[in-house]
Amino acid sequence: MIVTIDGVAASGKSSVASGVARALNIPYLSSGLLYRAATWAALEHGLTLDTPQAGRTLAQLLTGWEERGQPLRLRPLTEGNQVWQAERDLTEHLHTARIDAQVSAAAVLPELRDWVNAQLQGLTPPFLAEGRDMGSTVFPQAERKFYLYATPRVRAERRVLERHQDLESVEAALKLRDERDARQSAPALDAVHIDTGSGTLPEIIAQVMSHLPA
Template sequence: MKKIIIAIDGFSSCGKSTMAKDLAKEIGYIYIDSGAMYRAVTLYCIEHQLFDEKGQVKEEELKARMNDIHISFRLNPETQRPMTYLNGMNVEDRIRTMEVSSHVSPVAALGFVREALVRLQQEMGKEKGIVMDGRDIGTAVFPQAELKIFVTASPEIRAQRRYDELKAKGQEASFDDILYNVKERDRIDQTREISPLRQAEDAILLDNSHLTIQEQKEWLKTQFLKATHA
C-alpha cells in the first residue's frame, strides 16, 4: 500500500488532534501536531516575557530568538502518544492551558513564525506516511497531500468540549470565557494575512458536531482506504 500525506485542517477545539492521533496509530503513520508547535512558541513567549502589558507580541525580540526555540516530538512509551518537547523539556500539559490558548493566535499570525514552523513541518513530511493536523496543512504546508480533511463543528459544541476537557484535568474553566476564546480564535485564524484558515478546494468536509468518536473513526478509515487505493 502506498504511503501518503494526510492533512487535517479545521477550527479550534474540533478534536482534530485526537482524531489525527487515533488515525495515525491505527494505520501505523507518524502523527505531527502542528498546533502544538505554535503553542510551544507561545509558551516560550510567555515564559520569556515576550508579550507586552496589552498582550501584544514583542515581535522583534521574538524574531531574534527564533533560533533558540527547538521543538520536537517523542513517543510516550506507556501511551504510545507523541509528547511535545520545547528545548528538551516535556511541555505537553503546559501548552494545553487556557493561558496559552488565549495567546496562541497572535503568535501564529506572525509571518516569520509561520515560515520557520512550516519549513520544519515540511522537513518532517518528506518521507510521507504522516498525519498532520492544523490550520493550513492542506493549503500551505502540504498542498500536494493525497488526503485532505477539513473539520468543523458549531462554536458552542467546541466550547463545551474544551470546557469538559479542562474540567477533567482538574483545571478551572468558565464556559463563557472558552466560548469567547473559540470565537475570537476563529476570527483571527480566518482573517490573518498569512495562510488564513480556509478549506482547500480538494478537501473533504467533516462536520463532527453530532458524530460519536466511533462514527468519526470509521469515516476517517474509509477516506484513508479510498485515498490509498485510488
C-alpha cells in the first residue's frame, strides 16, 4: 500500500504523516528532507542555484557521491526521517531559516526533481510519502491521497515555535515559499483535502485514518 500526504509549507504534513505511519505501522518518507539535503549540499559546495547550469552541476555532485560510495540517503524512521551522507547525519542542518530561504530555488531544478523522485521510487512499499507532488506526480498509483492546508497565519504560528524569528517574518517567508513552490504543489485530483487549522494533531490524524481501509 502507498499513501500520500501533500500540502503547503508548515501545514503539519510531517507530524500528521508520522502519526498516521505509526498507526498503520509503515514507514513514512519525507521528500522535503531530500530537497533540503540537496540544497544544503549545494550551499556547502558554493553552487549558485539560479544559473542555467545549476541543475546539472548539482546532479553531478550527487551522482559523484554515489559513485564514490558516499551517497546521500534518506533514512525513513517513523519517529522522524533523517538524511545521511556516508557516515554523517546531516539532519540537524536541514531545518534552518537559511535552507528554508534557498530550498525552493533548488526544488525547481528538473535534474534535482528527477534525482529525488528516483530515490523515492526505488523504495519498496508499503509506505506513506509526504511532500508536494507525491500524489500528483511521484506516486499517482497511491491507494489514498491527502492534501493538507491551513491559512498562512496558522502555519506561521506553528513554525515560529521551531525558528528563532518573529511571527511576521515567518509568515512572509512562508507566503514567498508558497509562491515559489506553486508549480509543483498542485494537489492530486483525487486527493482528500483536510484543513489542519481546525483541530488538534490527534484529531487530524484520526480524520486521515477515517479515510483509510481498516
